[in-house]
Amino acid sequence: MAESVLAGLDPEQREVAEAVQGPVCVLAGAGTGKTRAITHRIAYAALTGVVTPQRVLAVTFTTRAAGELRSRLRMLGAPGVQARTFHAAALRQLTYFWPRVVGGEPPKIIDSKITLVADAARACRLPFGRTELRDVASEIEWAKATQHRPEDYPAAVAKAGRKPSTEVVDVARVYAMYEQLRRERNLLDFEGMLELTAAVLTEHREVANQVREQYRHFVVDEFQDVNPLQKMLLDAWLGDRDDLCVVGDPNQTIYSFTGASPSHLLDFTREHPGAKVVRLVRDYRSTPQVVRLANGVIGQAGRGQAGPGQAGPGQAGPEGRGLELVAQREAGPEPVFNEYDDEIAEADDAARRARKLIDEGVPAREMAILFRVNAQSQAYEAALAAAGVPYVLRGAERFFERPEVKQSVFMLKAATRAGADAETDGLGLIQTVRHVLLGAGFSDRPPEGAGAARAKWESLAALAQLAEDMAADDPQAGLPEFVAELEERAAAQHAPPLEGVTLASLHAAKGLEWDAVFLVGLVEGTLPIIYAETPAQVEEERRLLYVGITRARVHLSLSWALSRSPGGARHRRPSRFLTGLTGRAGTPTPARADRTKRRAAKGPQPCRVCGRPLTAAVERKLGRCEDCPSELNEELLIALKEWRAQVSEEQKVPTYVVFTDATLQAIAEHDPESVEDLARIPGVSKVKLDRYGDAVLTLCGV
Incomplete structure (x- = not known):
């Protein structure tokens, strides 16, 4: 089973996966499969007994990325790995140890600094508007992330070359008052939470020992975006150990204004002599034309101009060589x-x-x-x-916090409890979800305009589309599985793509x-x-x-x-x-x-049978309403599904990545007689036409 985890990896990804003990530095270019590499590394280490999944902490920068890591690790046979953001991991530890090391009422975590910054500005008699308050809040976040106190802020700003829109002395005054009010009101912001967690680990050896016993192996994604405060917490977690794998791309360092510094990635081998360095440069995302342009843009960067702690082309990694992507996809159109x-x-x-x-x-x-x-x-x-x-x-606004989405999820849960499960042919799930969404205000036709009504419809349409995607991926999926998927996505703030x-x-x-x-x-x-x-x-x-x-x-x-x-x-x-x-x-x-x-704007695609505008994704692919009659070549549809299953197995991808059920049904209904006919079917993109067109037309008898 462990060897199967390595199957399908390219040589560099496999090198990452087999480097089961740190320190390891993975320089991963855009589209090179870094998540695949690090998840397979964790799974391989777990399956070979090198690590215990529960003692691995994978740190990411977004809840969505953390959810994606957990999902992939479950599929690879390592479900016990903890994948969290820096803030989520710190909050969990701080909450657990607070009664033991501090006691009393724990501070309340604030999601936004704006209200407290406004109170601090009023206390300083500074008439700031909304824009100024937002800018000052950003400056306070930068100062705290880079470990600068209010009295140090002016000098730090000058040294960093920052030019805040508000007078530096005023920012420093508001910053000092902000910290005073925060302490008086027993509040804690995200930066303070990280700092306090690191302090607890540093000052209480028994706490540090317990945390280090729990987490013995660390993986940090997007390491070029780590700021000094996050690095301080990571060092507190590690102690004197070095079982650490970091993943990053200096060419994607774009958050220096928030305090992030690629120096931690660039200097990794200095801090960890003998660390293994693996470079992922095979780009599986983009066509050669896109990759060539990307390499051209980054390759023109002036050498030696990056400055201290900044990533430049001549210092794009511990080995001092830039990451030049190598395209793996077939050719496409020129930019x-x-x-x-x-x-x-x-x-x-x-x-x-x-x-x-x-x-x-x-x-x-x-x-x-x-x-x-x-x-x-x-x-x-x-x-x-x-x-x-x-x-x-x-x-x-966050997708799962929208009122219409909350209401829909509640109604879908209620339908599940009531036993309104879907049939097991995939289509039943789609119909069941759409029926429930009708009660939340969904309709086949979107409302006119671009106001709140349209935004609500788009949210509900996204839920309906997610049901279609799940049905295409797993025809046996029912309403309970769909609700479970929604709950997992909500926890990770992993919104479905809106149409x-x-x-x-x-x-x-x-x-x-x-x-x-x-x-x-x-x-x-x-x-x-x-x-x-x-x-x-x-x-x-x-x-x-x-x-x-x-x-x-x-x-x-x-x-x-x-x-x-x-x-x-x-x-x-x-x-x-x-x-x-x-x-x-x-x-x-x-x-x-x-x-x-310029062409006049076109309305929704009409049904080829009754002429009604089509809005549902499945109907647009079929070119007709679901309940309108059609001439389906059932033998062709069966042959197409058998071919798709074979291609899916060969390419190690889900069946819907080849073609969705709706697209196969549309092909079987249209029975194309030429490349041009096939290209006109929705869902048959140029890429898929180039990749699968000949095989599909052969099945069609062309």
Whole structure:
């Protein structure tokens, strides 16, 4: 069983998996399968008896990533591993040991500093508005993460080259008052929680011994994002041991402004002499065209300009060599560069091209429009709405905390208790969930416009889509399994992808990926941002563009506008990071969009039988309402499913990754007679057409 865990890993991933004892440093480029490598490492170590799963602590930066680790480890036969964020692990330990080492009423953990910062500002007689309060709260977080007290803050800001929007002396005053009020009210913020946990471990040997006995093996993901406070806690957990595996990518260091420092990753072999270093560079996510552009952007970084504690190309890892990705996927389209007269034209054309990709079979949820600052979102919201393209704003209210989602989960649980289970053919689960969601306000047709009603409908549609995905993955799944999946996702804040084009900042997009990505607003002053003045700050902006590029699997568009508004002076210049890349061999050179060629917005796809607009994902793939009659070639459908099962086994992927049940049924109904016929079926993307088209057409007798 242990050997089976190593099956399917590439040579470098296998090297990580077999390095079962630390210290180990994994330099993992974007899309190289780092999560696969570290989960297989933990599972292999557990199955070979080197470690006990319960004594492994895997530390991540998001609850979603922690949930993903736990899920994969369960599937690999190591269900007892603790995978938590720094904050969740610290809170668990602090809560457990508080009665023993401190006693009395434990402090209340505050989720946001804003209210307390506002009280501190009033106490200092500073009339701060919402924006100033948010900026001061961010400065306090940075100061605490980098271990600077209020009296040290001004000097620390000067040394770091920070330029807060509020007077430094005022920030220091509010910071000092914030700490005073926090202590008086017995409150604890997230940074204080980490600091206090580290202090308890340092000052109480019996506590440290107990924690170190419990956790003997550590894995830390995204190690380039660790700040000094988190590093201090990690050192307290470790003690004098070195059974530590860290994973990171200096090329994705984009959070230095929060106190994160890649120096811990870059200096790992200095701190741990003899550490094993493994480099993952095989990119399984993106096409060679996307990978080539990503390498080009990061490869142009100026050597020696990164500054102390910053990641530059000449110091991208303990071995002092940068990570250059090597594409593993088949070729795809070249990245597209477009120049526009103004931002409105840029947004309108992005919406038009998103509409075109949807018509060609790329799901809206597999597309993203990424920008440097959130203020850029408005033009794209308006353009997508006008084009009839659904969209989702990332970074808004947490999905499982939305009222309509809470109500739906409650109703689904009630239906489970009442025995309203689904049939075991997969379709029963879909129908049962949709029936329950109807009671929460779901409908086949989305409401007009882009207001609260549309947002509610999108939430419910996401739950319905999740049921379809589960049914495609596991036809035997019923309502209890679906409810269990929702509960696990809610605990990990792992929201299902909403059926819409994602609008997000480049920072918020880190760790995500889509089939098609539009990188917009790539002009000087925006990327790099105008207040990036030092070489180190400019290089971090370059890495931000690199992160955006590597989010794309197949389709990638990069664009900029020469003026902000129609008719305005066209004085903007494209980002310096694109210099020498837009004219690369085989890459289209910039061209202005022709406004006269914009298409009118298209409405929902109509049913080919009755003409009703189709909104459910399954119906859009079939091209008809579920209850409308169809001519199904049942023999072809059986043959397609048998072929899919064989491909799934050979490629070691779930069956739905090849084709979903709905797509196979659509193929069996349309019975395509040519490549063109097959390409017109929703769910048959260009990638899948290239990969599986010949085999499918052979089964169709073509």
